[in-house]
Amino acid sequence: MxxxxxxxxxxxxxxxxxxxxxxxxxxxxxxxxxIDFKGGTKLDIKMNQAFVKTDVDKIIDKHAKGEYLSKTLDEGKNLEITVKSDALTADQTATMVKEIKSQYKSSELLTENTIGATxxxxxxxxxxxxxxxxxxxxxxxxxxxxxxxxxxxxxxxxxxxxxxxxxxxxxxxxxxxxxxxxxxxxxxxxxxxxxxxxxxxxxxxxxxxxxxxxxxxxxxxxxxxxxxxxxxxxxxxxxxxxxxxxxxxxxxxxxxxxxxxxxxxxxxxxxxxxxxxxxxxxxxxxxx
The missing domain is CATH 1.20.1640.10 (Multidrug efflux transporter AcrB transmembrane domain)
Structure with missing residues (x-):
């Protein structure tokens, strides 16, 4: 016992x-x-080509200025970006995505979800x-x-x-x-x-x-x-x-x-x- x-x-x-x-x-x-609790925007980008995450982070940081998190998905093929609430407006987010697309021609935005802090x-x-x-x-x-x-x-x-x-x-x-x-x-x-x-x-x-x-x-x-x-x-x-x-x-x-x-x-x-x-x-x- x-x-x-x-x-x-x-x-x-x-x-x-x-x-x-x-x-x-x-x-x-x-x-x-x-973002489910704090609010913000989550972007899923399919890169469709080889990329270095730190290089993409430099583009994101230029717009979000540290108010974001990014991680690779699907064994490095996709990129998930989470921007904290109020860090970027809808227009600024669109500009950031456009810049990523211009540098990585094959990339495409799969989803974009925005949740308010309320x-x-x-x-x-x-x-x-x-x-x-x-x-x-x-x-x-x-x-x-x-x-x-x-x-x-x-x-x-x-x-x-x-x-x-x-x-x-x-x-x-x-x-x-x-x-x-x-x-x-x-x-x-x-x-x-x-x-x-x-x-x-x-x-x-x-x-x-x-x-x-x-x-x-x-x-x-x-x-x-x-x-x-x-x-x-x-x-x-x-x-x-x-x-x-x-x-x-x-x-x-x-x-x-x-x-x-x-x-x-x-x-x-x-x-x-x-x-x-x-x-x-x-x-x-x-x-x-």
Missing amino acids: LKIVEKTKLWFAMSLFIIIIGMGFMVTKGLNLG VGSELKTKAITGLIIAMFCMLVYIGIRFEFKFGVAAIVALLHDILVMVGVYAIFQIPVNATFIAAILTIVGYSINDTIVVFDRIRENQKNMRKASIDEITNTSITQTMARSINTVATTLFTIIAVYVFVPSIRELSFPLIIGILVGCYSSIFIASPVWVILKKRSKKAIA
Whole structure:
């Protein structure tokens, strides 16, 4: 039987250390807000010829003056340019594209999407609201299906996952855009599913191990579900890693999912269960 509960301080300390590092990067560097949140213009240009990205960047910088991001797509064949909100007017953007086309005759503008800062602010508000509503519904469901302490422990684990993921975005400066919302919601759903499996086994063992301590019941439950958790995570990761390697265009989504799935599995075992034990023991002390 694994001794998980006895090392609660170690698990909490490890998580706190990682979260503090992430929050430190967020305070010093901030989040790399994409145009979905900050507003701006995204251009996809098909170059149709060999080009040096730094040379194209010089043209872009002459117009946008550092208020842009650029990256190659499709193994260097295309170029994606993201200009920050209010850096260029529509006419200035058209002039910049015209200059790129004049230097690279075969290039062509595939798409041009402009999002206002107001739309980005609205998206941010809706994303936060949606996440809060989702977590509240989970708390209510788990509280009814199991008990309220299980619900609180599950929400603490989810908050842990979100803080770690925000830290990952801050450390690696991954653009925070619509894929960020998708990644967070996917991870929250995956993590709560894993947590419920562990909690369900704890509930069953409470009935079957009436003379056992809370620590022993929890350790036994985690041990019994450990193989299932590892197998589920492994098979899921194989798929996501394959997507990350072979589909570069969605690495902004697949990379955080890889981290999030690992974090979600960790929190279900080493955060949610110990938190429930702490709440359970405090409740018994209060009754006594």
